[in-house]
Amino acid sequence: SKCTEIKKALTEKWHKPLMCIHQGNNFTVSWDPHTNPFMHGHFLATVDSLIPTSNAIDQVPSQGEYLIILNHFFHLTTFHISSIDFMFRFIKDALVRLFKRNQHVQVVLQGPHVSC
Incomplete structure (x- = not known):
């Protein structure tokens, strides 16, 4: 079975949250661009589409x-x-708060010019 897209990209260049859920594997993946300052092209991302990373972690x-x-x-x-x-x-x-309330979280900090 496939992952079910909950939040889909509507254009090729999409800078808003995306989410896909695979029920059979109990697996969810989401992509959440950080809040402003977030530039794409010549414009700031729309305020209503982005939330601060610290809020997402909370x-x-x-x-x-x-x-x-x-x-x-x-x-x-x-x-x-x-x-x-x-x-x-x-x-x-936010990470300090997260580690205090959930010991089963792993966090990867990826900087510029680094690949996973």
Whole structure:
């Protein structure tokens, strides 16, 4: 059987959340782009389509096994460096909360120019 797409890409260049669930294997995969500053093309991503990574981490349940892959890096942009600093601080705080409530979570931190 196939993975059932719950949130589908509607265009070739899609910068909004995606989700696919495979009931038989009890497996869910989701792709959630981080909140602004998130540039795609010449525009900021729409505010209603993105949530902060720290909020997404806070939504991970206290039960169950989860593998979270975080891939954040700061491209050459017009945004001040403090924006990524604040983002990483909020992510760190959310991860500390997550590890306290769920010991079955694994997190992979992937930086720029790194492949899995």
